[in-house]
Amino acid sequence: MLEKIGMPGFETLSAPDATVLRLLDEILSVNPAPVVYEIGVGVGATTVEIAARMANGGQLLLFSREADVVELARDLRARGFSNVVDAWGSPGNTYSGYHFELARGFVADALPRFDLAYVDGGHVFHLDAAAASVLKELCRPGGFMIFDDWNWSLAKSPTQNPSVRSATARDYDPRQIEASHVQLVCKAIMDPDPRYEFVVLEGQSAVYRRREVSPAT
Numbered sequence: 030m031l032e033k034i035g036m037p038g039f040e041t042l043s044a045p046d047a048t049v050l051r052l053l054d055e056i057l058s059v060n061p062a063p064v065v066y067e068i069g070v071g072v073g074a075t076t077v078e079i080a081a082r083m084a085n086g087g088q089l090l091l092f093s094r095e096a097d098v099v100e101l102a103r104d105l106r107a108r109g110f111s112n113v114v115d116a117w118g119s120p121g122n123t124y125s126g127y128h129f130e131l132a133r134g135f136v137a138d139a140l141p142r143f144d145l146a147y148v149d150g151g152h153v154f155h156l157d158a159a160a161a162s163v164l165k166e167l168c169r170p171g172g173f174m175i176f177d178d179w180n181w182s183l184a185k186s187p188t189q190n191p192s193v194r195s196a197t198a199r200d201y202d203p204r205q206i207e208a209s210h211v212q213l214v215c216k217a218i219m220d221p222d223p224r225y226e227f228v229v230l231e232g233q234s235a236v237y238r239r240r241e242v243s244p245a246t
């Protein structure tokens with residue numbers, strides 16, 4: 030998996046996310062053993078940098094298609110990173126995904142509370158609204174949630190717009206094709222929740238932080 034970084038065809042997946050690494054450095058300066066979730070791994074460009082910074086402290090949980098998670102974790106172990114958890118990959122079925130694995134893990138009390146979650150998966154509302162709803166319950170006070178691709182839409186996607194993928198026009202209506210689903214998730218699921226503060230929109234990444242003390246309801 031990691032050998033794909035920088036190779037032709039993987040250009041858009043080859044740069045690590047700067048906001049994730051900046052916030053991780055901030056967390057590591059006070060907590061050498063944080064719990065980090067990456068939701069959607071691509072070819073591991075951000076994952077490998079996260080693992081290097083964590084230097085085997087804490088836990089790095091990967092949520093993506095299971096074949097990718099297993100291959101990436103194997104590559105990372107071969108580089109000496111032993112704190113990568115590959116138990117949360119999802120099958121390749123149409124309606125399978127990290128949203129379901131998160132809910133399953135939360136209900137079973139099988140997922141550790143996290144300090145940082147990087148949400149960079151399918152970027153569509155039905156996946157990410159569900160994922161965000163569960164992630165909000167798993168975030169430690171003071172922890173961060175980062176939503177990537179603020180301006181992404183199916184219409185703008187070079188691989189998913191209806192002119193290159195006809196199924197998109199069948200699966201989504203025209204409003205869904207034009208909309209930024211990440212913005213909808215943030216505005217519908219994150220902004221109304223008084224436990225969370227919006228920190229910054231940095232490039233394409235919206236950053237939320239769980240307040241140390243939840244406001245009285």
Ligand SMILES: C[S@@+](CC[C@H](N)C(=O)[O-])C[C@H]1O[C@@H](n2cnc3c(N)ncnc32)[C@H](O)[C@@H]1O
Pocket residue numbers: 042043044045046067068069070071072073074075076092093094097119125126127149150151156
């Ligand atoms: C943009 S890439 C992630 C890039 C990566 N975070 C990075 O920084 O390099 C999106 C990832 O989400 C995964 N993904 C999309 N839909 C998914 C689903 N329903 N279940 C699991 N993984 C999914 C894709 O397979 C892909 O690995």
